Amino acid sequence: MILCFDIGGSAVKSAIASSASDVRALARLPTPTDDFDAFVATLRGAMAALDTRPDRIAISIAGVVDPRTGRAIVANIPCLTGRRMAPELSAALGIEVLVANDADCFALAEAGAGAGRGHDVVFGAIIGTGIGGGLVADGRLIASGGGYAGEWGHGPVAQRLLDCLDAPLPRYQCGCGLKGCLDATCSARGIERLHRDIAGATLGSREILSLWHRGDPGAARTVAAWLELLSGPLAMVVNLTGATVVAVGGGLSNDAGLITALDGATRPLTLARPARPLVVQAQCRTEPGLVGAAILALGTPARDAA
Template sequence: MKGNKPEIKTCHQPKYQVGIDLGGTKTEVILLTNKGKELFRERVATPVDTKNNYTSVLETIHTLVSQALSVVSPTDDYTIGVGIPGTIDKKTGVVQNANTTWLAGHYFKMDLEKKIGKEIYMDNDANCFTLAEAIGGAAKGYKIVFGIIMGTGCGGGLCINGILHSGNHGIAGEWGHFSIDPEGEKCFCGNIGCIDTKLTGTGMARSYKKQMNQDLSAEKIVKLARKNDKECRQIFDQFLDDFGKSVGGLISILDPDAIVLGGGLSNIPELYTIGIERVRKYAYHKEVRTPILKNFLGDSAGVFGAAWLGCNT
């Protein structure tokens, strides 16, 4: 990488790649050439609280794709990739495990293909993040890359030699739904004590409320912990210890060449100092050398990864 720009992936397939990053609050589109040049980018609010969120999102994505393609010739070939907060069941084609619950149970890929009149490449947003960071971001040059997103939820993805690995059920990398605390909180997935209930901003805030019976954001908990507030320091230390257990266990099972962190909580500096010490404590190796890297592409990773889905076959 040079300067503050990613090394953009060259795609040997069609001339253009359209990427859509569908999030809970924003939806972003990008148009790239197969040489990696950015031609168009737009970000809009994801429809919420409408009478039919699902139909509104289909229309929003259709509009964004049309806007992006308006800057190129209609005769040029292109791919469209979409990153979503969920996975596609390989057997049925429906969305499953979606944090954005109104997506769950829908044939989103097929409905979007029907709406746009074009084949769609679709994958989990954490997979798109991992793909982007593996081929054009912080983990470029590493063979086996595990990407972790820690924000309001906790997801993951696995990229091997620049190709996403989705697994038999399409859930490879769903590290956030591994239970590490049988006495913990119930996760939205139905299990108890998932990593998703621990290594998230909502998880940290929930721990504080349970202990102090009042609301406090994760950001404020971390700030007060640094000022030696007793309760906040205890909760933050538990967060770092849970990080060590979770990532240490991941390394013991997968032993990736690099791990890259994304999401809002990836900006916590202590993850790369105390957090790494805890990882070394819990991993099944005396001298863990696995690089744990902060993302390079920020919140642009998802849309780049979505665009590159069409080159990832």
């Protein structure tokens, strides 16, 4: 049995799992963000509440590991930044702990229990508050670099000159320190920046998309720019990885029409030009972080906790 956690800046969600299809949610508790001892105590309390001791613990978390030092960078949980999370938590809890980036766990969940079932290469794309991703090939997570693999949202690749616009776009500042990243340009906050500069209005992403569906000209220009900005880099990801499906999660993925439009814009730009949908909404209905963590733990050979 695996004890799984999906940990964000506000909540620690837990579940027990015996397989990818048997993931049973348990508690949802506040995340201690600034106190490592309290963070460990929260995990220990969840473990103590079980009737039997789990075989191991698997954690999905919004962070990455510096490949040079093995230390975590977790922006929304400061008490974890700078720590070697898996070995330190294993030692503190007395049980083997596996830790993976939340986008990687999302990709694993979609490959094993969602839109990627039956596909050899699955790219899981997060398009919401930020833009991220994970890659699964032959059922195995490609996670070189401690969570950086698949992070297509970062890098100065966003175009400034678009066919659908008369004037160049600004190079928006990204939280990673670079300018012109897809994360800053095409995330939910990014589409709001685009609309401000294209249509001259400051609106939330949901309102922009609602206007787009109603045929508003300004929103239509914004979404056209968003599609042009995002489809080229996504097609390059598909060409580079050989993915035969891109499962999209995150807040913007809830708009089925937007994802259908992104699929229509992306497929003609790929070398394969598939006839069937390539970019699709995520289908794993159970918490994907918990499902992905379970799949990771169930498929990883055991090691000593120390």
